[in-house]
Amino acid sequence: MIKTNWESLSLEQLGKQKKIPPKVFQMLSKKPKKNSINSGHYLELMDRLHVIMCTLDEHCLKHPLTKEDEEIKFQIDYALGQLWDAYQLVGKKDYENENKNNAHK
Numbered sequence: 001m002i003k004t005n006w007e008s009l010s011l012e013q014l015g016k017q018k019k020i021p022p023k024v025f026q027m028l029s030k031k032p033k034k035n036s037i038n039s040g041h042y043l044e045l046m047d048r049l050h051v052i053m054c055t056l057d058e059h060c061l062k063h064p065l066t067k068e069d070e071e072i073k074f075q076i077d078y079a080l081g082q083l084w085d086a087y088q089l090v091g092k093k094d095y096e097n098e099n100k101n102n103a104h105k
Helices: 011-016 022-029 039-061 064-068 070-100
Strands: none
Touching: 039 070, 064 070
């Protein structure tokens, strides 16, 4: 019997050599399912967008250089506007999704 370094073997090779119990091999070799979108994802993304907008406002828009340079200020304001639009879009889609799945309507 040839001794091999089992750590360098692939999952399939380990399964074939019976280094992994069959049930464990089955569990490990299954491809994970993609996460489906649920209602919590909308609120989570809105929260992350809000954090980014607050960070841009506090640390970039209120920066002394930004206050002095109109071109820089314009670009940061524009970025904040785009993030705000994204925030509103996510909120709208959350509302639409909630109404679509509301059995009481």
